[in-house]
Amino acid sequence: MINVLIVDDELEIRKGLHLKVDWQQLGFNIAAEAVHGEDALEKLTEQPIDVVITDMNMPVMDGIALLSQIQQQYPGIKSVVLTGYDDFVYTKAAIRHRAVEYLLKPVMPDELEQLLLQLKQTIMNERQERLVDQESSRKYERWFQEIRENFALHMLKGDLSPIIMSKAAPIQMKPWDEAAIQVATFGLQADKAHEAKQETEQFQLPFELIMRELAQQHAEQLFICKDSSYPHLLHLVCRDGSSTRLQMIESFKQQLKQVLGFELVLGISGEVCGFAQWHHAYMDALLQWSLHNSEAHQHTALHGHIGRLNDEMLIRLLQKDDLNPALQYIRTTFTEAKQLSHTELVRRIFEVLIALERLLQEQKASVVHTHSIWLNPEQVLKLTTVDKAIAYVERYLQESHKSMRQESNEDIFDEVLAYIGQNYVYEITLPSLAEKFNYNTSYFSELFKSKVGQSFVQYLSEIRMKHACHLLETTELGLSDIAELTGFSNASYFSSRFKKMFHISPSEYRNEKSKTQ
Known part of the structure; x- marks a missing residue:
C-alpha cells in the first residue's frame, strides 16, 4: 500500500479528493490530511508517507515553502501540486522544487486515476530497485566477511605463507596485525564419548546461528572463525581493551546459556599481538577449552611455555615412507614439554594433532581420525607420560599415513x-x-x-x-x-x-x- 498525505486549507477540496476515485482499489491509502504546510510537516513526522498532494495557496505555510522543506528533508517523497490556470507563479515554483506532477482544479476523476497509476508504477519500481540493491549489498558484505574469516583462520593455524599474507591489506586486515587480541574457543563437549555425536548434531546449528547473531553486534571488535572439519567449535578473535574483551566474551557465554539451556565449554587465551603470534593464542584457547574439568582450568593465560612446534619440519617428516624420523622428533619435543609440566605436554599433543590435520587437509585425506579427541579431549589428559603420549599419537599417525598412501590422483x-x-x-x-x-x-x-x-x-x-x-x-x-x-x-x-x-x-x-x- 502507498501512503498519501493531502494538504489543502479547504475541507471541500480534501473531502472531494476522497470521493474522486477508489483509492484502496488502486493501491493507495489516504494516511493523513493537513490544512497548511506546517501542519503537513508535522504529519510527516508521525508516519511514513510516499506521496504528498498539496495546494499551493495556503495560510501559515504555503505550498512553495512546503515543497522546499519536503525536497530537503524527504527527498524520496513524490509531490503532486494542485493548481489552477491562473496560478502560473505557483506552477513555476513547483517545477523548481521538483514536483512530479500537477492536477488542475477542478480535479477530474479520470485524470487523478491516471496520475495515481503512473505514480504507483514509479514507486513500485523504486522499491524493487532498493530491494535488489539491499540484497546485493548483503551478499557482498557476507562474501567479504567470509574472506576475512578465512584469512583469520589461516593466521590461527599458523599459515603465514606469502600468498596468504599478501591479501591482508586488500581485505583490510592490516590493523589487526598491530592489535592486541585474545582468542576464545566456544565448544559443544560431551561428558561421555557416546554422547558426543548426538549432542553436537542437536545443538550445532542453533549454536552457530546464535554466535553469529551476537558477533554481528560487535563486528568491528571480533571475528568468528570456524574450521569446517570441527563444526562444534567456534573461535572468537577479539580486540579492543582487555577488560572489554573479557566482558564481551562472558556476555556471549551467558547469552548462549540462556538460549540453549546449558553452559558451553569456553577456553580463553592470553593476550598476543601480531599475526605471527595468533597461533599461540589459538593453542592457548584450545588447551584451556580442553582442560575445563582439570586443575589447569583456572590457568587463564599460558606464560613461559616452550616455543612453537616446528610443524613444517614435522609435516616433511610425516610425508616420508618411514615414520620413525617423525616419531623420534615427536618424542624429543614431548620430552621437552613434559620437563616443564603436564600441561605443556598436553599442549604439545594438540599441536602435533593439528599439524597432522593440516597435512591431511592439504594433501590427500579427509580429517576423520581425530574427531573424538576434540569432542572428548579429557582422554588426552590421562596421558601422563611421554611413552603413553607417543603410543597414543602413533596410532593416528599410522592410520593417517595409510590413508594418504591409498588416496588416488582423482581424490588429490x-x-x-x-x-x-x-x-x-x-x-x-x-x-x-x-x-x-x-x-x-x-x-x-x-x-x-x-x-x-x-x-x-x-x-x-x-x-x-x-x-x-x-x-x-x-x-x-x-x-x-x-x-x-x-x-x-x-x-x-x-x-x-x-x-x-x-x-x-x-x-x-x-x-x-x-x-x-
Missing part, C-alpha cells in the same frame, strides 16, 4: 580444485600449487590438463571470471575493486582478459545484465 585433484575455489582471490601459480601438493611442476601441468580438460591458467581464469561476473551483476563495485577481489593484478589487465573471454567489456556486460533483470 578434488583437493586441488577445492583449494583453487577457496583461494582464487590470492596469487596462485602452477609451480606454487605443484609444490603445495608435492608434484613436479611439469608433471603436475600435464596431470592437471588430463584431469580437468584444460590448462591450469585457463581453469583459474574461468573461476575468477565467474566470480567477477557475479560481482558485476549483483554489486555496484568499480572495476578496480572487482579486479582486486577476484585475483587480477589491476583493472586494466582484468578488462583486457574479460573482453578476450566474453568479447565485450565489463561495463558493457554489466549494462546488458541490468537490462534483463
Whole structure:
C-alpha cells in the first residue's frame, strides 16, 4: 500500500479528493490530511508517507515553502501540486522544487486515476530497485566477511605463507596485525564419548546461528572463525581493551546459556599481538577449552611455555615412507614439554594433532581420525607420560599415513580444485600449487590438463571470471575493486582478459545484465 498525505486549507477540496476515485482499489491509502504546510510537516513526522498532494495557496505555510522543506528533508517523497490556470507563479515554483506532477482544479476523476497509476508504477519500481540493491549489498558484505574469516583462520593455524599474507591489506586486515587480541574457543563437549555425536548434531546449528547473531553486534571488535572439519567449535578473535574483551566474551557465554539451556565449554587465551603470534593464542584457547574439568582450568593465560612446534619440519617428516624420523622428533619435543609440566605436554599433543590435520587437509585425506579427541579431549589428559603420549599419537599417525598412501590422483585433484575455489582471490601459480601438493611442476601441468580438460591458467581464469561476473551483476563495485577481489593484478589487465573471454567489456556486460533483470 502507498501512503498519501493531502494538504489543502479547504475541507471541500480534501473531502472531494476522497470521493474522486477508489483509492484502496488502486493501491493507495489516504494516511493523513493537513490544512497548511506546517501542519503537513508535522504529519510527516508521525508516519511514513510516499506521496504528498498539496495546494499551493495556503495560510501559515504555503505550498512553495512546503515543497522546499519536503525536497530537503524527504527527498524520496513524490509531490503532486494542485493548481489552477491562473496560478502560473505557483506552477513555476513547483517545477523548481521538483514536483512530479500537477492536477488542475477542478480535479477530474479520470485524470487523478491516471496520475495515481503512473505514480504507483514509479514507486513500485523504486522499491524493487532498493530491494535488489539491499540484497546485493548483503551478499557482498557476507562474501567479504567470509574472506576475512578465512584469512583469520589461516593466521590461527599458523599459515603465514606469502600468498596468504599478501591479501591482508586488500581485505583490510592490516590493523589487526598491530592489535592486541585474545582468542576464545566456544565448544559443544560431551561428558561421555557416546554422547558426543548426538549432542553436537542437536545443538550445532542453533549454536552457530546464535554466535553469529551476537558477533554481528560487535563486528568491528571480533571475528568468528570456524574450521569446517570441527563444526562444534567456534573461535572468537577479539580486540579492543582487555577488560572489554573479557566482558564481551562472558556476555556471549551467558547469552548462549540462556538460549540453549546449558553452559558451553569456553577456553580463553592470553593476550598476543601480531599475526605471527595468533597461533599461540589459538593453542592457548584450545588447551584451556580442553582442560575445563582439570586443575589447569583456572590457568587463564599460558606464560613461559616452550616455543612453537616446528610443524613444517614435522609435516616433511610425516610425508616420508618411514615414520620413525617423525616419531623420534615427536618424542624429543614431548620430552621437552613434559620437563616443564603436564600441561605443556598436553599442549604439545594438540599441536602435533593439528599439524597432522593440516597435512591431511592439504594433501590427500579427509580429517576423520581425530574427531573424538576434540569432542572428548579429557582422554588426552590421562596421558601422563611421554611413552603413553607417543603410543597414543602413533596410532593416528599410522592410520593417517595409510590413508594418504591409498588416496588416488582423482581424490588429490578434488583437493586441488577445492583449494583453487577457496583461494582464487590470492596469487596462485602452477609451480606454487605443484609444490603445495608435492608434484613436479611439469608433471603436475600435464596431470592437471588430463584431469580437468584444460590448462591450469585457463581453469583459474574461468573461476575468477565467474566470480567477477557475479560481482558485476549483483554489486555496484568499480572495476578496480572487482579486479582486486577476484585475483587480477589491476583493472586494466582484468578488462583486457574479460573482453578476450566474453568479447565485450565489463561495463558493457554489466549494462546488458541490468537490462534483463
